[in-house]
Amino acid sequence: MDARQHLPRSADLSTLAEAVRTCTACELHENGTRAVFGEGRPDARLVLVGEQPGDVEEREGHPFVGPAGKLLNRAMQDAGLDREHAYVTNAVKHFRFTRGSGPRRIHATPEVRHIEACRPWLNAELALLNPEVVVVLGATAVRALLGNAYRVTRDRGKLLPFEVPTNGEDAAVHTTHALITTHPSAVLRTPPDRKEEAYQALVHDLTVAAKALA
Numbered sequence: 001m002d003a004r005q006h007l008p009r010s011a012d013l014s015t016l017a018e019a020v021r022t023c024t025a026c027e028l029h030e031n032g033t034r035a036v037f038g039e040g041r042p043d044a045r046l047v048l049v050g051e052q053p054g055d056v057e058e059r060e061g062h063p064f065v066g067p068a069g070k071l072l073n074r075a076m077q078d079a080g081l082d083r084e085h086a087y088v089t090n091a092v093k094h095f096r097f098t099r100g101s102g103p104r105r106i107h108a109t110p111e112v113r114h115i116e117a118c119r120p121w122l123n124a125e126l127a128l129l130n131p132e133v134v135v136v137l138g139a140t141a142v143r144a145l146l147g148n149a150y151r152v153t154r155d156r157g158k159l160l161p162f163e164v165p166t167n168g169e170d171a172a173v174h175t176t177h178a179l180i181t182t183h184p185s186a187v188l189r190t191p192p193d194r195k196e197e198a199y200q201a202l203v204h205d206l207t208v209a210a211k212a213l214a
């Protein structure tokens, strides 16, 4: 089962954001968390797609507002991209986590079935936005948008052909570009002696997107 049955028939982004709150297409809604939908300009030429909301995003109800989001903002700025003119979202809209001994929630990577279940929401966002460049942040977003054929380490930083879905279905009407790069949380997890190098690699990839939009 996927989320198609939960999508409104005719919708704009705000209607979708309202509807996703009641999605029960996979068990992640049972965690007591709220779905976090994408945010940004409806006329954005650039869309960035991450993995899932993190702990801070889920608490605040907005995508990319935690530490990884702050790093992404800085990297976008260094690459000449303005987040205010972009749209940011995630492949999976609920936070998947495990509980440790205390109250802390520990991130858990979504499984393929969660990505598949949630894809109609992402397709519906992309169909409405029809962006010129989609930046694909990390392996989960790669799996959701490009399938198994691509790898972050091998394929990052290249403009790849990407078929924008239409009306939330898998049919494509418009071929544009996807650009794979690392998820900013991976930069945060990089050991201190290689963190700056990882950050500059992210900025380099985003610069490719900036040039494509220029």
Ligand code: SF4
Binding pocket: 002, 003, 020, 023, 024, 025, 026, 027, 028, 029, 035, 092, 093, 094, 114, 117, 118, 119, 121
């Ligand atoms: S993760 Fe996606 S498919 Fe699963 S319940 Fe949440 S919104 Fe629905």
